[in-house]
Amino acid sequence: MRTKQLTASFGISALAGLAMGAMASFAMPAQAADDTIKVGILHSLSGTMAISETTLKDVMLMLIDEQNKKGGLLGKKLEPVVVDPASNWPLFAEKARELISKDKVSAVFGCWTSVSRKSVLPVFEELNNILFYPVQYEGEESSRNVFYTGAAPNQQAIPAVDYLMSKEKVQRWVLAGTDYVYPRTTNKILEAYLKSKGVKPEDIMINYTPFGHSDWQSIVADIKKFGSAGKKTAVVSTINGDANVPFYKELGNQGVKAQDIPVVAFSVGEEELAGIDTKPLLGHLAAWNYFQSVETPANTDFIKSWKAYTKNDKRVTNDPMEAHYIGFNMWVKAVEAAGTTEPDKVIDAMVGVAVPNLTGGYSAMLPNHHITKPVLIGEVQENGQFDVVSKTSGLVPGDEWSDYLPDSKDLIADWRKPMSCGNFNVKTGKCGGKGS
Amino acid sequence: MLLRFFLMGLDRKAGIVLTILAILAVAVPVMTLWVPADSPFHLSVFTVSLLGKYLCFALLALALDLVWGYCGILSLGHAAFFAIGGYAMGMYLMRQIGPRGVYGNPVLPDFMVFLNWKELPWYWWGFDQFWFAAVMVLVVPGALAFAFGWFAFRSRVTGVYLSIITQALTFALLLAFFRNDMGFGGNNGLTDFKDILGYDIQADTTRVALFVATVAALALSYMIASGVIASKLGKVLVALRDAESRVRFMGYDTESYKLFAWTLSACMAGVAGALYVPQVGIINPSEFAPASSIEAVIWVAVGGRGTLAGAILGAVLVNMGKSYFTGALPELWLFALGGLFVAVTLFLPKGLLGLGAQLKAKLPGRKASPLSNAQPADQKGA
């Protein structure tokens, strides 16, 4: 008995010592070479989000590679630091902290889904670093340390609904989404918007499904039923990534044609369609700020270098990739303007920076840390691409606080001095939300 | 009486575990707060919160080992109790934000404001008080475990059936907490905390204090667990793990014994969750994911089932590996982790702590020492 205990205790103390040693080595900041500028890439490479995020990691590596070929930044080479937060939200926060305090990165490009962003947000604010968030989201947030290069609801959802109302004469709406914050908020905004346009409550059907929902038979049947009330009906889909393939397969099988009940999606891009036979989906819609099919010289170059970089002729490009393209170029420009990578100076230099986007215009960073973008509506084609059927005439500025929600309509964000506030109330004239 | 209970569990192994924890509790604050940053002995706050996180997982593993290693109940749903404890703490932290939320609503958390909720749902009442939240951290997981166990053990649901319904339990809770209508923030969960007990949650001292609290909780739980095991009750538990029907036929009310250990374990898991949330800064339904419960089982198995210390060791080592590999080998770390699990089961059936005994058994010329009575018997299996 004694010997056994002795061995056990020996084992424990040895391992504990080892653990402490390992921890200490963890704690030591990796010797940052002075001749490089480090850029953090915080995208899940495993787990449920890997399907979307891995592409963004690749596009960042490509952009950094290209910048280095152009001579780097401030005379230094850029060095990407890739970590895998594994679709695990607390791990996102941990990895963000690791990138900033251990790897000493100058900026981080990453996250997908609001929960990952909300998880890392306190870290970025505490350690004062910069995050570029490239995905469309529900708005209702503006942080000094985050630049939102994806679409706010007014840059995607509302123009799409406008298009359906004016061009397709839709009178009855199904708002179908995955049950999480982005669809909830977007649908709240859309509901308020539709009602303000005179749509009756009984002409709006809202349906939520769990993540990864794979059996869509009943819901598609419900949609058909809802669509048989004698008014033109459309589906506004905020269904999240993984669930879309079975949803569209079911739509195709049950013969829901775009001519009868069009589906407009905000989370379905070229990448998602790559897994589906799109012939039965001809004419269903998506609203984004970028489509691969847009024919501009910048986009042609981008697609060409993307295919060359991935050595795969079939790889597609999509909207969040363009968001990273814009975000990265903005950061490069701001760093050049500030002459340093120091976050405070770069953040100040960011506002007002304008860089060309891939759809033939310029996108500018607004004081609320959102950007201006064109809004495109595309119809699904047989080859898995989108055909742009409508484009806003000008650029739409991202609106972080929706005008259609009662609690946020008085709020604005402006990170320029002297206001420097993410939730300034124009009614009370104070920073700090609605107040009581 | 209470003292005797604690002392009873204090064997040599316990002494070592507690000593290490005591060293951690003293050394880490000193190395973080008082050793200058350029010294090689300085610990960054990042490391402290990482360590704190590992120790929370260790506490969860300890709780799991109590029921799995000593009562033979393989729970594949322990993360549910962990997450509920976490949510109770998260609710307290949410209420502490007060008017500093983005909408500046003094009562309602931000997610309720933008979902247009007008008043606080009843189950959020009281969570502005720390004592209330602290009680709930113990009571809610405990009550859920008690109710679940009361039914399950009385119906004599055992083995793999029990394991699978614990998975069903945690999966049902996962789906429920994902629902925004539940009023727990849906997929975004609870986040953006500001204060705990009036202290800034991001301050270095607060982080160190949380770490010390975690160490203390782990030490206390360890003492309780080893006390329980060393007591007569513990002997019955081990006996019913190895041959439940025999113990029952001897006249013991096996259900009550199991229920006690099960509920105690759930409370410990709740405490672990409550300490975890302020240190990582977010609680979200994915903590309920069936996979996280399975992972916890794996920590225990890697360290050595039925050893308590092994559970702690396994949890810390596996998570340290995960932290390290996700940064160093972002594309390949799953191979490393998966390979580790396969290797441990094949080559270290008793876990890392069993390694010593295993090696000794292999040494020629020495009689293999009988394995500790704390080692689980295998034939009981699932």
Add this chain to the structure above:
Amino acid sequence: MRRALRWLMAVCVVVATSTAAYAADLRPLVQALGSGGYSGTEKALAQLSEAGDPAAVPVIEALQAGDLYVRKSDGTVVVARKSGDAFTLTDPLTRAALGDAPAAAVEKIRINNSLRRAISASLGALTLMSPDAGVRRSAADAVFKSRDASALETLSAAIAKEQDKGVRAAMEQARAAILLTGEAASKMTDADIQAATDTLTARGDRDALVLLNMVAGSGASDVTKKLAAAAVSTLEQKLAFWAALQNLWYGLSLGSVLLLAAIGLAVTFGVMGVINMAHGEMVMIGAYTTFLVQEFFRAHAPGLFDLSILVALPAAFLVSGGVGIIIERSVIRWLYGRPLETLLATWGLSLALQQAVRSIFGPTNREVGAPSWMSGAFELGGLTITYGRLWIVIFAFAVFAALLVALKRTWFGLSIRAVTQNRPMANAMGIRTARVDALTFGLGSGIAGLAGVALSQIDNVSPNLGQGYILDSFMVVVFGGVGNLWGTLVGALTLGSMNKFLEPYAGAVLGKILVLIFIILFIQRRPRGLFALKGRAVEA
């Protein structure tokens, strides 16, 4: 011979001149298709179909197929088909060859949804007199949808001439639709309105309901509205009945998916006692095998694509089964009698397999197409049954039956049962237990691979595919009773139909939660599942 030739030439000349005559009339309209964006195209299309000339049909069909282009050099509208890098141009009306042009020299006339609708409407109106009954039928359906009042005259003429009963019914429905919704409704007698609503009620599907609802809510006369409202309620009752049946079908279909996913697990876990967390990955490997087989067919035999699934079935069985055997030989065989450790090891394997697939095929979804015999749907009474789902139901039962036969009626099955029931005794009787173990695990994995082929038709083919089914599979097996195949069958169908029954009332999320709670409570009542094994083995 010479005379024949001359005669032929004469015919050609006549045909050519007549098309030329038509072409002259339509030419400006066709030309107009190419200008003015979507609205310009739509306007030209309306005029083209108003002209009522069947010669326009091929032009409109080309527009629909996306083959109509504008030649940039002179703005001529041409039909262009891709050949290699360039386009071969033909005249849309005369079909005369216009030579080749590089891709940059032509611009596609793009169409959107509202144009697509207009195209099918005008094609409908123009092809009502087609000699082919099938074409006339779809023309009638198109007119029914478009309710284009200008087609009324043609429609009446077509009805008078129509011999085919089914086609005539469709045409009459189309006419009723136009009459009820158009301006003509105000001039109709009550009897006519009655007849029209009756025609629509007889049609009895959702499209008819849409129309009747529209009429009931429109500005039509009170009589019309009343009649339409009455028809709506009759129709709704009928549809509600069919909806209940439909729900039953959905339950059966979901149940069969669960059955497929779980049945392999019923072998590896139920029969062998291995808590096989890598089961989902075997399903995923089956799905990826399907993808590879289809890629092969796409590259080498695109004409035989419809057969790809049939080839994928044995391939997936062999690949997944092979991987299963390798896993059994290398890992599982050391762990018999220690079921919990199989959980650990297979969990590790599942992580590694997922990552392996992710590294090889990339993290994104792969496209697995449906063969033509698995796409689309058919109507059975008021039921809409999709072919894909129907085949999956049939397939699930076939696999179940085959497995049952294999286990109960073959020597191999006998050995499996002998080994799992009493290993030492089976060994003593001369059964090579090690080989039987490997083959059994391979069988279970192979069946999982078959499930993968079926699931690739309805779900994502991504590295996460298996994760979505593993928990459900365990629930099914445990609910049905470990070690009992019939239990798995009943379990899958019960859970599937329960889910579908709850979904309309509770919503998808709550429905699923309720099913899980039901499982938890059910296990309290029957701690060994639905069909518990009896005997001493139970307590072991």
